[in-house]
Amino acid sequence: xxxxxxxxxxxxxxxxxxxxxxxxxxxxxxxxxxxxxxxxxxxxxxxxxxxxxxxxxxxxxxxxxxxxxxxxxxxxxxxxxxxxxxxxxxxxxxxxxxxxxxxxxxxxxxxxxxxxxxxxxxxxxxxxxxxxxxxxxxxxxxxxxxxxxxxxxxxxxxxxxxxxxxxxxxxxxxxxxxxxxxxxxxxxxxxxxxxxxxxxxxxxxxxxxxxxxxxxxxxxxxxxxxxxxxxxxxxxxxxxxxxxxxxxxxxxxxxxxxxxxxxxxxxxxxxxxxxxxxxxxxxxxxxxxxxxxxxxxxxxxxxxxxxxxxxxxxxxxxxxxxxxxxxxxxxxxxxxxxxxxxxxxxxxxxxxxxxxxxxxxxxxxxxxxxxxxxxxxxxxxxxxxxxxxxxxxxxxxxxxxxxxxxxxxxxxxxxxxxxxxxxxxxxxxxxxxxxxxxxxxxxxxxxxxxxxxxxxxxxxxxxxxxxxxxxxxxxxxxxxxxxxxxxxxxxxxxxxxxxxxxxxxxxxxxxxxxxxxxxxxxxxxxxxxxxxxxxxxxxxxxxxxxxxxxxxxxxxxxxxxxxxxxxxxxxxxxxxxxxxxxxxxxxxxxx
Amino acid sequence: xxxxxxxxxxxxxxxxxxxxxxxxxxxxxxxxxxxxxxxxxxxxxxxxxxxxxxxxxxxxxxxxxxxxxxxxxxxxxxxxxxxxxxxxxxxxxxxxxxxxxxxxxxxxxxxxxxxxxxxxxxxxxxxxxxxxxxxxxxxxxxxxxxxxxxxxxxxxxxxxxxxxxxxxxxxxxxxxxxxxxxxxxxxxxxxxxxxxxxxxxxxxxxxxxxxxxxxxxxxxxxxxxxxxxxxxxxxxxxxx
Numbered sequence: 001x002x003x004x005x006x007x008x009x010x011x012x013x014x015x016x017x018x019x020x021x022x023x024x025x026x027x028x029x030x031x032x033x034x035x036x037x038x039x040x041x042x043x044x045x046x047x048x049x050x051x052x053x054x055x056x057x058x059x060x061x062x063x064x065x066x067x068x069x070x071x072x073x074x075x076x077x078x079x080x081x082x083x084x085x086x087x088x089x090x091x092x093x094x095x096x097x098x099x100x101x102x103x104x105x106x107x108x109x110x111x112x113x114x115x116x117x118x119x120x121x122x123x124x125x126x127x128x129x130x131x132x133x134x135x136x137x138x139x140x141x142x143x144x145x146x147x148x149x150x151x152x153x154x155x156x157x158x159x160x161x162x163x164x165x166x167x168x169x170x171x172x173x174x175x176x177x178x179x180x181x182x183x184x185x186x187x188x189x190x191x192x193x194x195x196x197x198x199x200x201x202x203x204x205x206x207x208x209x210x211x212x213x214x215x216x217x218x219x220x221x222x223x224x225x226x227x228x229x230x231x232x233x234x235x236x237x238x239x240x241x242x243x244x245x246x247x248x249x250x251x252x253x254x255x256x257x258x259x260x261x262x263x264x265x266x267x268x269x270x271x272x273x274x275x276x277x278x279x280x281x282x283x284x285x286x287x288x289x290x291x292x293x294x295x296x297x298x299x300x301x302x303x304x305x306x307x308x309x310x311x312x313x314x315x316x317x318x319x320x321x322x323x324x325x326x327x328x329x330x331x332x333x334x335x336x337x338x339x340x341x342x343x344x345x346x347x348x349x350x351x352x353x354x355x356x357x358x359x360x361x362x363x364x365x366x367x368x369x370x371x372x373x374x375x376x377x378x379x380x381x382x383x384x385x386x387x388x389x390x391x392x393x394x395x396x397x398x399x400x401x402x403x404x405x406x407x408x409x410x411x412x413x414x415x416x417x418x419x420x421x422x423x424x425x426x427x428x429x430x431x432x433x434x435x436x437x438x439x440x441x442x443x444x445x446x447x448x449x450x451x452x453x454x455x456x457x458x459x460x461x462x463x464x465x466x467x468x469x470x471x472x473x474x475x476x477x478x479x480x481x482x483x484x485x486x487x488x489x490x491x492x493x494x495x496x497x498x499x500x501x502x503x504x505x506x507x508x509x510x511x512x513x514x515x516x517x518x519x520x521x522x523x524x525x526x527x528x529x530x531x532x533x534x535x536x537x538x539x540x541x542x543x544x545x546x547x548x549x550x551x552x553x554x555x556x557x558x559x560x561x562x563x564x565x566x567x568x569x570x571x572x573x574x575x576x577x578x579x580x581x582x583x584x585x586x587x588x589x590x591x
Numbered sequence: 592x593x594x595x596x597x598x599x600x601x602x603x604x605x606x607x608x609x610x611x612x613x614x615x616x617x618x619x620x621x622x623x624x625x626x627x628x629x630x631x632x633x634x635x636x637x638x639x640x641x642x643x644x645x646x647x648x649x650x651x652x653x654x655x656x657x658x659x660x661x662x663x664x665x666x667x668x669x670x671x672x673x674x675x676x677x678x679x680x681x682x683x684x685x686x687x688x689x690x691x692x693x694x695x696x697x698x699x700x701x702x703x704x705x706x707x708x709x710x711x712x713x714x715x716x717x718x719x720x721x722x723x724x725x726x727x728x729x730x731x732x733x734x735x736x737x738x739x740x741x742x743x744x745x746x747x748x749x750x751x752x753x754x755x756x757x758x759x760x761x762x763x764x765x766x767x768x769x770x771x772x773x774x775x776x777x778x779x780x781x782x783x784x785x786x787x788x789x790x791x792x793x794x795x796x797x798x799x800x801x802x803x804x805x806x807x808x809x810x811x812x813x814x815x816x817x818x819x820x821x822x823x824x825x826x827x828x829x830x831x
Contacts, residue, residue, distance in 0.1 A: 013620065015621070016620070016621045016622055016625075017621055017622060021800075021801070023798075023799045120629040120633070121629070121633065121798070122798075123797055123798040123799075188637070188640060191640075192633050192636055192637055192640075193633075195636055196629055196632045196633045196636065199622070199623040199624065199632060200621075200622045200623065200624065200627065200628075200629050200632050201621075201622075201629065202620075202621050202622070203621070204620065204621060205620060206620070206621065207618050207619060207620050208617065208618040208619075208623065209618050223636075226636065226639070226640040227639070227640060227643050229640075230640060230641075230643035230644040230646075230647055231643065231647050233644060233647075234644060234647035234648055234651060235647075237761070237765075238651060238761070241745065241757065241761060245745045245746055245757075246745070246746035247745045247746055247753070247754075247756075247757035247761075248655075248746070248753050248754060248757065249651065249655055249754065249757060249758075262746065264661075264753065265655070265658070265659035265660060265661055265752055265753060265754060266655060266658070266659075266754065267654055267655055267658040270651055270654045270655065270658070273654075274647060274651065277647075
């Protein structure tokens with residue numbers, strides 16, 4: 001990590017990576033539909049993911065309506081409720097957050113931020129999106145098959161996931177598993193692109209330790225996903241065989257309706273291990289890009305370099321590595337050797353150390369910064385607060401003795417919605433408000449944005465804070481209705497109704513955002529090349545929005561890291577990454 | 592690959608030793624892995640991901656083998672053949688393993704001749720590799736047929752734990768699929784070499800990228816990986 005200035009050895013080194021010959025589309029279809037341009041693919045990914053997100057949002061409304069006002073909505077019976085729970089969870093985690101952060105932001109930002117013309121394998125990148133879309137279509141198809149989608153819970157635990165008592169046992173579960181398998185194949189094509197582009201296709205001068213933290217976050221998350229999704233693939237294949245062929249990988253000897261099934265000898269715990277070996281890294285696959293994005297938003301909008309850049313990078317890598325050895329903390333109640341419980345509790349709590357480093361560094365970046373409370377900044381600040389809140393309850397749940405009583409209560413629901421629901425979504429909104437001007441050339445409307453922010457931020461707390469309290473009282477999760485429970489007072493129902501009303505309000509407020517995105521595309525204020533006066537490379541493109549090939553004739557050359565804000569003695573309060581070290585003013589040649 | 596780093600740029604930076612050197616190399620300009628092309632880097636990382644898939648399959652198989660309460664069939668008896676009145680345990684698997692490992696040898700020779708740009712030899716060796724791979728898949732099909740005739744199904748078998756058939760068909764099937772895809776791509780690569788597409792840098796049909804003899808090496812990486820995985824399957828499934 002020696003940061004050697006490029007000019008030390010007499011002029012620029014020759015490019016190690018020859019300029020690529022890009023595929024140049026000729027028709028409208030190859031330009032905008034079957035496009036090989038990472039930026040178009042990014043928008044396709046984002047649009048698809050956000051549409052699924054809206055659907056998953058509606059599903060959460062339906063669940064909340066049932067919980068808040070039980071037995072008013074006759075169409076939400078127990079079967080439907082479990083289907084909503086399952087589809088909401090799986091959609092949000094895999095098809096929305098993973099696809100949006102890696103497929104959406106990854107595709108758009110990686111080539112621009114590292115100074116590449118495109119991803120290294122544009123054709124595979126295109127296939128990645130179309131396989132993702134196919135996976136989404138298969139998933140949605142399960143709403144229209146006999147028996148409806150699966151209601152096994154988003155964790156799809158066998159044996160119940162494929163037994164006849166579970167909704168969607170006939171078709172839904174199979175479509176879900178097939179959809180996941182296709183998603184993973186598609187993601188692998190994209191993920192290889194993201195990783196190789198970062199490792200092998202950077203601009204001259206863009207050493208790894210000069211990359212913006214956004215790229216670090218997305219890169220690490222992509223790499224983790226390439227290693228974590230295999231476990232889910234294997235689990236999905238094996239469960240599909242259990243369901244279709246009658247194998248007994250996960251199925252023990254079972255009696256159903258007084259009848260001894262032909263299954264026997266399998267291990268249900270095995271699926272839990274496979275699922276969570278994917279499932280826990282998945283949390284950080286969603287969180288690390290958010291960390292990276294928030295680091296950049298804070299630095300840009302506080303006009304200060306990110307505090308402890310190297311520590312931030314190492315913290316991202318440490319979190320990524322540690323997240324592969326903590327998975328069984330999701331399985332404390334499944335029963336395990338106490339020594340394993342000890343190991344997994346310890347490794348879980350150790351993750352708090354690099355995470356705390358990141359939080360402190362964000363706060364120290366803000367400290368005495370020239371803070372501009374722009375929309376991206378508001379969302380970034382909200383992210384930090386929310387992530388701390390969600391992270392602290394994670395410390396509760398990481399301890400075996402505390403987790404056992406809290407397991408399967410609303411406390412868990414509140415915890416993971418704070419930490420990997422609300423927090424990443426806030427980062428996504430911040431990122432959209434931040435990079436929308438680069439994507440479209442226009443600013444998003446400020447007033448609408450502020451309305452959206454305050455309702456979303458405060459509303460999310462009004463939804464999920466009371467849920468912690470419900471959980472501490474022992475209100476169980478995944479119950480279609482509470483019924484008579486001696487330990488749950490009547491007032492809990494009032495709280496549930498309140499949460500439901502807030503969920504409806506927050507969900508509706510998202511329409512303001514979508515309206516803003518569409519309206520600003522046509523009527524928004526023109527943004528210019530660099531409305532936030534940011535130093536990182538994606539704001540230095542010769543044209544906004546960047547055209548095919550990103551950089552015009554000459555590839556950029558990078559002379560500094562991405563965080564030269566408020567440098568003493570500099571002419572302006574930011575120095576773009578591609579401005580030479582020599583103190584002459586930037587000319588067009590530098591572009 | 593030519594080494595064309597920092598030749599024209601005056602004094603090279605002082606080499607750092609030990610871990611510092613490793614870190615400095617990895618975090619150096621433009622490329623983390625010097626002289627590694629995009630395609631090769633992609634294949635290595637893909638193989639790492641694929642390693643996780645096969646590891647999960649094998650670990651899952653070991654778990655079910657240990658968790659089932661019914662005795663596990665004896666593989667050396669199950670996979671025995673009687674040839675000319677002689678009872679030979681594991682003989683087919685031994686031949687299959689020999690064929691597959693040999694194909695790794697021919698593949699390595701193909702890569703070598705590819706870099707010497709000896710078009711005919713490269714194509715012939717690629718074809719030979721593909722034939723050996725196809726022979727492997729053929730023998731696997733024979734083995735599957737034999738076991739199915741003897742009553743082995745994914746959900747049951749005559750000798751013991753149901754999971755024997757499940758794990759056998761799943762793991763060898765997944766590996767066989769890898770070999771089959773390998774054979775298909777070997778044939779495609781052999782055809783391209785034979786037609787001289789790498790010599791005149793013809794553009795790919797789908798990707799429109801220029802062809803290059805390096806494709807042979809990338810193909811080779813995949814093929815050696817598939818062989819290596821087989822060694823583990825052989826050890827854990829047939830010899831255990």
